[in-house]
Amino acid sequence: MKKEVVALMNSTKTSSDKTLLVVTGPTGVGKTSLSIALAGHLQTEIVSADARQFYKELNIGTAAPTPGELAKVKHHFVGHLSVHDYYNVSIYEEQALALLEKLFEKHHVVVLTGGSGLYIDAVCHGFDELPPVDAEIRRQVDQVYRQGGLDALRPWLKSVDPEFYLQVDLANPNRIKRAIEVFLTTGKKFSELRTRKVNPRPFGVKTIVMDRPRQELFERINQRVDQMVADGLIEEALTFFGLRHLNALNTVGYKELFDWLAGSCTLVQAIEKIKTNSRRYAKRQITWFKRYPDALWVRPDDVKGILGILEERTSKK
RNA sequence: GGUACCAUAGCUCAGUUGGUAGAGCAACGGACUGAAAAUCCGUGUGUCCCUGGUUCGAUUCCGGGUGGUACCA
Numbered sequence: 512m513k514k515e516v517v518a519l520m521n522s523t524k525t526s527s528d529k530t531l532l533v534v535t536g537p538t539g540v541g542k543t544s545l546s547i548a549l550a551g552h553l554q555t556e557i558v559s560a561d562a563r564q565f566y567k568e569l570n571i572g573t574a575a576p577t578p579g580e581l582a583k584v585k586h587h588f589v590g591h592l593s594v595h596d597y598y599n600v601s602i603y604e605e606q607a608l609a610l611l612e613k614l615f616e617k618h619h620v621v622v623l624t625g626g627s628g629l630y631i632d633a634v635c636h637g638f639d640e641l642p643p644v645d646a647e648i649r650r651q652v653d654q655v656y657r658q659g660g661l662d663a664l665r666p667w668l669k670s671v672d673p674e675f676y677l678q679v680d681l682a683n684p685n686r687i688k689r690a691i692e693v694f695l696t697t698g699k700k701f702s703e704l705r706t707r708k709v710n711p712r713p714f715g716v717k718t719i720v721m722d723r724p725r726q727e728l729f730e731r732i733n734q735r736v737d738q739m740v741a742d743g744l745i746e747e748a749l750t751f752f753g754l755r756h757l758n759a760l761n762t763v764g765y766k767e768l769f770d771w772l773a774g775s776c777t778l779v780q781a782i783e784k785i786k787t788n789s790r791r792y793a794k795r796q797i798t799w800f801k802r803y804p805d806a807l808w809v810r811p812d813d814v815k816g817i818l819g820i821l822e823e824r825t826s827k828k
Numbered sequence: 829g830g831u832a833c834c835a836u837a838g839c840u841c842a843g844u845u846g847g848u849a850g851a852g853c854a855a856c857g858g859a860c861u862g863a864a865a866a867u868c869c870g871u872g873u874g875u876c877c878c879u880g881g882u883u884c885g886a887u888u889c890c891g892g893g894u895g896g897u898a899c900c901a
Contacts, residue, residue: 538865563864599864602862603862627864628860628864643862680860682867685868705861762866788865789865794855794856795859795864795865796865798857801858
C-alpha cells in the first residue's frame with residue numbers, strides 16, 4: 512500500500528480547507544464502486560464528471576450507477592439531462608461550481624468522479640469565458656464543412672484568425688470549426704480569447720487517477736461489454752435507433768449497434784467493435800490524465816487497503 | 829501408419845528469381861478550452877518453427893525433425 516495514499520486520505524480528513532477529491536481513471540477501471548465507498552467513508556456526496564452518464568435515458572451502455580448504488584451515496588449530475596438536451600462543458604462548469612458552493616457548506620470534502628477529462632478540468636481550473644455560439648452560426652459553419660470539407664474550412668480560418676491557423680491541428684475539423692464559430696459570434700479571434708489561464712477556485716483539489724496493468728484493464732473492459740449485452744444493451748440501443756443523429760448517442764456502445772441495425776455489419780462484429788472502441792477510449796483517457804501534474808496514480812487495490820484502514824478506525828471509535 | 833499441403837508481427841496472411849521482410853486488423857505513442865465515450869495526428873513492434881547441408885551469404889533451395897490441416901488406410 513502506498514504511503515502517499517495514506518497521506519492523501521488523512522489530509523482530506525484533517526485539512527481545514529475545502530477539498531475536492533477527484534477520483535478518475537480510464538473506463539472500466541472501477542471508479543464507480545470505489546468512489547461510492549470513499550464518499551461513504553467521508554460521509555459526503557458525489558459529483559459526476561461523466562459526460563455520458565448525464566443522460567437519464569442511457570444506463571446500460573454508459574455503465575451508469577445502479578439505483579442501488581445511487582441509494583448509498585447522494586449523486587449529482589447523473590441522469591440530470593435528456594439525450595434531447597443541448598449541453599456543453601461551459602454549462603457544466605457553471606452548474607458544477609454553483610453546486611459545489613452549496614455542498615461545501617455541509618461537507619469538508621466532496622468527491623468528483625468520472626472519466627471525462629475535459630469536464631474535470633472545467634471544475635478544477637475552468638475555461639475562458641466565451642459567449643455561447645448561436646445554433647444558426649454552428650449550422651452555417653457545419654454546412655460549409657459538409658460541402659467543402661477541410662479545404663473550405665482552412666482558408667476561412669486563416670483569413671479570420673491567422674495565429675490560430677498556425678497553432679491548430681489543421682486535420683481536425685472540430686477545432687477549426689470552433690475557432691470560426693467563436694469569431695463569427697464575437698468578432699474576435701479565438702487565439703486572443705483563449706488565454707488558458709487557471710481560474711482560482713474556493714477549494715483545494717486532490718486528484719487520484721485509478722489505473723491497472725493494461726492487460727487487466729482491457730480484460731475487464733471486454734468482460735464488461737459482454738455483461739452489458741447480457742443485461743440488455745441491445746434492447747436499450749434499439750430504442751434509440753431513431754435518435755442516433757443526436758450527439759448523446761454518438762457514444763461507444765450505441766453507435767456500433769446502430770451500424771448493425773443499419774445492416775452494415777453483423778451483431779458479433781458490432782460487439783467486438785464496442786470492445787475495441789472502449790479500449791481505445793480508455794487509452795485516450797490515460798493519455799489525458801498523464802497531463803495532471805500532481806495526480807496520485809494508484810491501483811484499485813491500494814485504495815481498497817485504505818478503505819480497510821478507515822473502516823477499522825470507524826468501527827473502533 | 830501412408831500421402832499431400834502448411835509453419836513469416838498479437839491475429840489473418842502476402843513476399844523475398846538466395847542479399848535478414850510488409851499489408852489489413854489488433855496494439856503502442858501523442859494532441860485536444862463549449863460535440864469530449866467526441867474529434868484528430870503519429871508509430872511495424874519479427875530467433876521468417878527447429879536442425880543439418882549447399883552457398884561468400886539461407887527466412888527463401890535440399891535433407892531430417894517437430895507441430896498443424898486435409899485425404900487415404
